[in-house]
Amino acid sequence: MNHSDTEKINLFLAPMEGVTDWVMRDLLTALGGIDQCVTEFLRVTDTIYPDSVFYKNCPELKTKSKTRSGTPVFIQLLGGQSEPLALNAQRAVQLGALGIDLNFGCPAKTVNRHDGGASLLKCTDRIFNIVKTVRDAIPKNIPVTVKIRLGFDDPAQCLDNAVAITEAGATWLTVHCRTKTDGYRPPAYWEWIAKIKEVTKIKIIANGEIWTVDDFKKCKDVTGCTDFMIGRGALRNPYVFSEIQNLNSAEQTTSDFNSDEKNKNLKLIPGFYQACVLFKSESFAIARTKQWLNQLSHNNEYVKNIFDELKILEIPAEFKNQLEEMIH
Numbered sequence: 234m235n236h237s238d239t240e241k242i243n244l245f246l247a248p249m250e251g252v253t254d255w256v257m258r259d260l261l262t263a264l265g266g267i268d269q270c271v272t273e274f275l276r277v278t279d280t281i282y283p284d285s286v287f288y289k290n291c292p293e294l295k296t297k298s299k300t301r302s303g304t305p306v307f308i309q310l311l312g313g314q315s316e317p318l319a320l321n322a323q324r325a326v327q328l329g330a331l332g333i334d335l336n337f338g339c340p341a342k343t344v345n346r347h348d349g350g351a352s353l354l355k356c357t358d359r360i361f362n363i364v365k366t367v368r369d370a371i372p373k374n375i376p377v378t379v380k381i382r383l384g385f386d387d388p389a390q391c392l393d394n395a396v397a398i399t400e401a402g403a404t405w406l407t408v409h410c411r412t413k414t415d416g417y418r419p420p421a422y423w424e425w426i427a428k429i430k431e432v433t434k435i436k437i438i439a440n441g442e443i444w445t446v447d448d449f450k451k452c453k454d455v456t457g458c459t460d461f462m463i464g465r466g467a468l469r470n471p472y473v474f475s476e477i478q479n480l481n482s483a484e485q486t487t488s489d490f491n492s493d494e495k496n497k498n499l500k501l502i503p504g505f506y507q508a509c510v511l512f513k514s515e516s517f518a519i520a521r522t523k524q525w526l527n528q529l530s531h532n533n534e535y536v537k538n539i540f541d542e543l544k545i546l547e548i549p550a551e552f553k554n555q556l557e558e559m560i561h
């Protein structure tokens with residue numbers, strides 16, 4: 234498959250709580266291919282957050298809301314009450330947010346107990362009210378975007394929700410093609426996107442189970458979308474975005490890369506560790522580095538051996554020395 238010359242493919246880095254913080258956004262966008270990022274969610278109950286919380290969630294606010302390589306970052310809000318969400322959205326925009334993304338897809342029990350995330354997928358009128366209230370609260374030129382799952386327990390819930398989200402004035406809609414009940418179990422039901430497109434004209438971003446270039450091609454064929462969001466696949470192969478964007482170029486790569494290609498991912502790790510130390514602390518860096526190595530070790534014995542050696546180390550000096558010895 235080739236992208237036609239005129240067809241621009243837009244790729245989004247999925248928000249992942251505890252993973253896609255400033256360091257990860259900075260690193261991944263520097264590798265190329267990512268058109269748009271979203272912060273981890275900021276859970277809104279009944280207060281307006283102090284500015285420090287927005288800056289912590291989105292340090293890019295200090296760099297025109299773009300990563301250092303120039304990729305725009307929207308602030309993601311999660312919650313069930315429209316007024317506090319609107320007030321926090323207003324504040325985020327005053328601080329320089331380029332867009333507000335509303336998350337109705339979060340399956341976490343604590344979030345749903347507190348009336349946010351995926352539990353709202355059963356309440357179309359409340360979703361409408363939240364999106365419209367936030368939309369009306371901030372300037373028209375600032376996008377309000379929405380992320381949903383197909384439904385709470387019934388995928389057909391996506392149709393009414395997509396209509397409501399459109400009528401409330403959202404700029405685009407990302408659909409993680411599974412219900413809350415599906416959790417993260419494959420497959421993702423991409424075919425629902427075609428049905429959603431029959432009921433709304435807003436831009437739909439397809440999300441779920443895009444791990445490789447081949448998955449991207451299949452998802453594109455099934456959905457007819459030009460916009461795609463990738464989450465966990467970015468951790469297994471940080472170059473997946475540029476590989477997709479390069480499909481047309483001469484130096485085309487595929488997901489079927491050889492071991493040298495695979496191990497080039499490893500070369501990112503020491504810089505990532507160092508960036509995490511600077512961002513927070515050594516213990517944070519150790520935890521995040523183990524987390525990422527674990528993902529990279531999927532189907533890769535060489536990386537798995539390195540991960541096995543490093544995962545038992547807790548003392549920063551030992552961890553760092555071993556890391557430098559094993560990866561250079």
Ligand SMILES: Cc1cc2nc3c(=O)[nH]c(=O)nc-3n(C[C@H](O)[C@H](O)[C@H](O)COP(=O)(O)O)c2cc1C
Pocket residue numbers: 247248249250251252272273274309336338339380409440441442443462463464465466
């Ligand atoms: C560890 C983790 C954290 C996540 N945190 C968020 C979040 O903060 N907000 C959100 O809308 N989705 C969140 N998601 C869902 C992802 O954005 C995405 O919709 C999901 O992983 C499916 O895409 P994928 O198959 O490409 O990973 C999270 C997923 C994971 C695995």
